[in-house]
Amino acid sequence: MQKLDGSRGWRRADGGPSSLVALAAALVAGCGPSTPAASPEPPATVYVLAAPPAAIAPAMPDEPAPPVRPRTQREWQVLEAGEDLSTAVRVRAREAAGRGLLPVLYVTARGCDPCQSLKDSLPDPRMQEAFAGTSILEVDLHQSAAVLAGLGLSVHGIPAFYVLGEQGRPTGATITGAAWGDDIPENMAPPLGEFFAMQRR
Secondary structure, eight states: OOOOOSSSSOBOTTSSBOHHHHHHHHHHHHHSOOOOOOOOOOOOOOOOOOOOOOOOOOOOOOOOOOOOOOOOOOEEEEOOTTSOHHHHHHHHHHHHHHTTOEEEEEEEOTTOHHHHHHHHTTTSHHHHHHTTTEEEEEEETTTSHHHHHHTTOOOOSSSEEEEEOTTSOEEEEEEEGGGSSSSSHHHHHHHHHHHHHHHHO
16 A cells, blocks of 8 residues: 655655656656667669570581482483494493493384384383483394394394393393283383393392
């Protein structure tokens, strides 16, 4: 229990300052200069690094286009009866072999319909491919009978193709119209192409 002790203030029963005095002291203290509150630190600046640029591949020089290979050479020569056929066959076979071509003696005859059909079909791409790499020496059966006999050839059917060696002598390899049916490119080209390809190996 607190009582008035004659002073201007209240004192607690234990002799300490009254709560009123304490309150006044607090108010006085509150009226004094206040310590300014610390300013908040500005937010840190965040730098976002851009992604590194994509590596640019070094410019490559334009690759040269593959060389255009010429179409495989082929030859077709008609040997006339007025020339020395034996010598012509021997010389031209040797020349063809020297150029990397397969010399072939082709026996035909006037009035031979299958022979004419074969000759008319030569511009066809399939026939051009079949005769690739060959040098054809065409002779007429009736005008070159002696030459054929001298080469040891006995012709039993035409059209007929006889492969020659480098010296113009038959190698024994031959193909005739019996190897295909109708004389049309789709029938003639496959067996002819296969035959010549085997002889060039």
